[in-house]
Amino acid sequence: MTATRGRPRVEGPDKLTGAARYAADHRPDGVLHAVLVGAPVAAGRLRGVDAAAALVLSGVTAVLTAADLPAFPELPPPAAVRAMPLSDDRIRYEGQPVAIVLAESVEAAEAGRAAVVVDCEREAPVLIGHGRREPAMSEDRGDVDTALAAAAIRIEQTYLQAPRHHHAMETSGTVARWDGDRLTLWDAVQASSTVIPVVSAALSVDAADVHVVARHTGGGFGAKGFPWPHEILAAAAARIAGRPVSLHLRRPDQFSNVGYQPWMEQAIRLGATAEGVLTGLEHTVVNNTALADTHVELATEASKSLYAVPALRLRQLVERVSLNVPTPMRAPWEGPGLWALESAMNELAAAAGLDPLDVRLANFAETSPADGRPWSANGLREAYEQGARRYGWRGRHERPRRDGPWVIGHGMATCTMGSFRFPGASRVRLRRDGAVVEANVHDIGTGVQTVLSQIAADELGISPDQVEVRWGDTDLPRTGPTYGSSTTVGTGSAVAAAARDVTKQLAELGQGGRNPLEALDHAGIDELVGEGTFDLPGGAGFSLNGEGTPYAIRTWGVIFTEVGVDPDFGLLRLRRAVGVYSAGRIVNPVTARAQMTGGIIWGWGKATMEQSDQEPVSGRWLAKNLSDVAVPVNADIPADIDVSFTDEYDQTASLIGARGIGELGATGVDAAVAAAVHDAVGVRVRDLPILPWKVLAGGPLTT
Numbered sequence: 121m122t123a124t125r126g127r128p129r130v131e132g133p134d135k136l137t138g139a140a141r142y143a144a145d146h147r148p149d150g151v152l153h154a155v156l157v158g159a160p161v162a163a164g165r166l167r168g169v170d171a172a173a174a175l176v177l178s179g180v181t182a183v184l185t186a187a188d189l190p191a192f193p194e195l196p197p198p199a200a201v202r203a204m205p206l207s208d209d210r211i212r213y214e215g216q217p218v219a220i221v222l223a224e225s226v227e228a229a230e231a232g233r234a235a236v237v238v239d240c241e242r243e244a245p246v247l248i249g250h251g252r253r254e255p256a257m258s259e260d261r262g263d264v265d266t267a268l269a270a271a272a273i274r275i276e277q278t279y280l281q282a283p284r285h286h287h288a289m290e291t292s293g294t295v296a297r298w299d300g301d302r303l304t305l306w307d308a309v310q311a312s313s314t315v316i317p318v319v320s321a322a323l324s325v326d327a328a329d330v331h332v333v334a335r336h337t338g339g340g341f342g343a344k345g346f347p348w349p350h351e352i353l354a355a356a357a358a359r360i361a362g363r364p365v366s367l368h369l370r371r372p373d374q375f376s377n378v379g380y381q382p383w384m385e386q387a388i389r390l391g392a393t394a395e396g397v398l399t400g401l402e403h404t405v406v407n408n409t410a411l412a413d414t415h416v417e418l419a420t421e422a423s424k425s426l427y428a429v430p431a432l433r434l435r436q437l438v439e440r441v442s443l444n445v446p447t448p449m450r451a452p453w454e455g456p457g458l459w460a461l462e463s464a465m466n467e468l469a470a471a472a473g474l475d476p477l478d479v480r481l482a483n484f485a486e487t488s489p490a491d492g493r494p495w496s497a498n499g500l501r502e503a504y505e506q507g508a509r510r511y512g513w514r515g516r517h518e519r520p521r522r523d524g525p526w527v528i529g530h531g532m533a534t535c536t537m538g539s540f541r542f543p544g545a546s547r548v549r550l551r552r553d554g555a556v557v558e559a560n561v562h563d564i565g566t567g568v569q570t571v572l573s574q575i576a577a578d579e580l581g582i583s584p585d586q587v588e589v590r591w592g593d594t595d596l597p598r599t600g601p602t603y604g605s606s607t608t609v610g611t612g613s614a615v616a617a618a619a620r621d622v623t624k625q626l627a628e629l630g631q632g633g634r635n636p637l638e639a640l641d642h643a644g645i646d647e648l649v650g651e652g653t654f655d656l657p658g659g660a661g662f663s664l665n666g667e668g669t670p671y672a673i674r675t676w677g678v679i680f681t682e683v684g685v686d687p688d689f690g691l692l693r694l695r696r697a698v699g700v701y702s703a704g705r706i707v708n709p710v711t712a713r714a715q716m717t718g719g720i721i722w723g724w725g726k727a728t729m730e731q732s733d734q735e736p737v738s739g740r741w742l743a744k745n746l747s748d749v750a751v752p753v754n755a756d757i758p759a760d761i762d763v764s765f766t767d768e769y770d771q772t773a774s775l776i777g778a779r780g781i782g783e784l785g786a787t788g789v790d791a792a793v794a795a796a797v798h799d800a801v802g803v804r805v806r807d808l809p810i811l812p813w814k815v816l817a818g819g820p821l822t823t
């Protein structure tokens with residue numbers, strides 16, 4: 121099947137021609153459009169909502185407030201929040217929903233929103249850096265204080281990063297329709313099956329009566345990973361109105377009504393021998409969370425899992441501020457963690473006078489530092505070697521250091537992510553004209569249909585063109601969520617198992633060894649149905665890093681970046697990047713390369729551009745429109761992004777040998793870029809994003 125391995129995306133033509141249907145494209149008969157009215161202040165008390173001026177507008181049918189809505193119970197996990205908005209009169213963040221306008225058109229609903237008058241008692245908001253800090257996690261291994269005191273080299277630095285929003289092109293939203301007691305949701309989500317128990321608990325409806333359809337999802341990056349209040353509000357409003365309701369977050373509402381990656385402050389203390397071998401490591405992480413809801417950004421996972429360190433002290437704290445609750449964002453946990461850890465490792469290399477690559481090699485973990493288990497597979501050393509060769513790392517300083525106004529610097533970092541595995545089921549229907557794969561995965565733009573069609577085709581011995589994938593509907597076999605780089609691993613394995621079930625049935629019919637489509641014909645059967653599951657040890661619902669197996673499972677890689685710095689203006693340019701990744705078997709090199717390239721671009725954005733500010737007087741998000749959000753565009757990205765993978769088959773991680781790649785490419789880039797800036801002009805920026813003024817303020821620049 122080698123010829124089909126790099127199969128281009130099957131959904132490409134549908135997306136290009138507009139045939140792909142997103143949640144908001146569903147317009148059931150009689151649909152009303154809903155727009156949320158948000159609190160205008162970040163802290164205080166709601167005194168009243170005056171809807172009179174909205175209700176006289178043409179097309180506006182209702183303005184719902186807390187008094188109209190049912191009393192919501194505390195939401196069960198995995199809901200993103202515990203307490204529903206519109207439940208009490210406390211205002212805890214700007215944009216918190218205080219009313220819902222229903223209208224015959226989106227335009228009328230927006231006009232209604234603008235006409236609603238919200239009366240608030242304003243209080244001073246709690247700003248980032250000024251909130252109450254609470255311990256959220258601590259873990260110790262060995263004697264860190266003694267190790268640090270005795271260390272030949274000590275690095276003690278604090279690394280900051282700004283909050284960042286996911287900014288999917290499709291905002292989050294839901295179309296809700298009741299048919300008697302039965303509820304259908306067309307939803308923009310990454311995990312439709314988890315919406316059911318949450319909506320069911322929130323609205324006291326039987327879970328069996330909730331059906332969620334989630335066809336094409338216009339990006340998610342984690343913001344659509346957990347169920348959020350707007351999904352429940354859409355269903356509640358539809359029940360009250362007696363008509364279907366379409367509630368899609370306006371772009372400004374997206375900032376406050378779903379999550380973002382929090383502001384983070386990470387203090388690293390590391391001790392090492394003169395040869396750069398780590399002896400002790402302390403990593404203290406603070407991330408902001410909401411006043412009433414808690415998100416812990418587990419950045420210490422990076423320090424816990426990557427290097428062989430005998431003594432470790434890990435601390436996680438949350439700081440409560442007047443903002444909505446953060447949520448996982450593409451490469452959560454290790455992504456932020458590596459910004460701090462890998463920056464400190466680069467500083468260690470500089471202090472020791474060693475090549476940063478040699479410092480990584482000196483601290484390579486032969487077994488899992490977290491618990492001593494052997495790795496299921498680990499190609500990190502090979503990735504270092506391949507990457508250094510492809511980049512020309514060892515000879516980097518022999519090349520010209522200037523190109524016109526640009527002073528050129530080089531930096532590197534290790535990449536790593538943990539392994540998220542979820543159980544799931546799939547079905548393969550073999551018919552005379554081809555096969556149909558059924559699995560409730562989500563198409564968030566990663567190429568999942570393409571990959572699942574390849575896996576089924578490989579197992580059946582037919583062409584992927586003969587495989588149709590049905591996805592995005594809770595009536596299909598339940599799979600894990602489409603996040604945590606877990607979909608190909610879990611659902612891919614379940615599809616492979618279902619296809620093998622078909623093959624086994626063909627053999628039992630005496631049709632083994634024949635082309636399966638001809639075999640059906642031969643046996644006079646119209647359809648054979650194979651069932652497959654991906655199960656975890658002990659029937660667990662989730663396994664982190666190989667939990668429940670004798671092996672530790674992770675993914676790794678290395679990223680090398682070449683950055684140009686303009687010493688007069690502090691401007692940065694990404695000139696070249698080389699990434700090599702160890703992630704098990706790569707099912708489709710085309711979609712895999714796209715994932716990693718996208719991750720590197722995402723990392724450049726994090727390193728040099730992205731920042732959501734809490735405005736220091738009002739406490740609200742400062743910019744609430746994409747036009748105010750700096751993210752990389754084509755002109756920011758060089759053609760020379762070189763992505764490759766080590767050749768692996770990881771039989772512990774999954775039936776198909778894959779370990780999961782989606783988020784790995786986004787890790788390490790920020791630390792590599794910061795190191796490249798330092799290499800170019802001698803300035804260490806420890807506060808993301810690395811904006812021109814920070815480069816200049818760190819001067820004088822040595823060029």
Ligand code: MOS
Pocket residue numbers: 310340341342343345448449450451452602603604605783
């Ligand atoms: Mo991602 S944060 O696993 O959608």
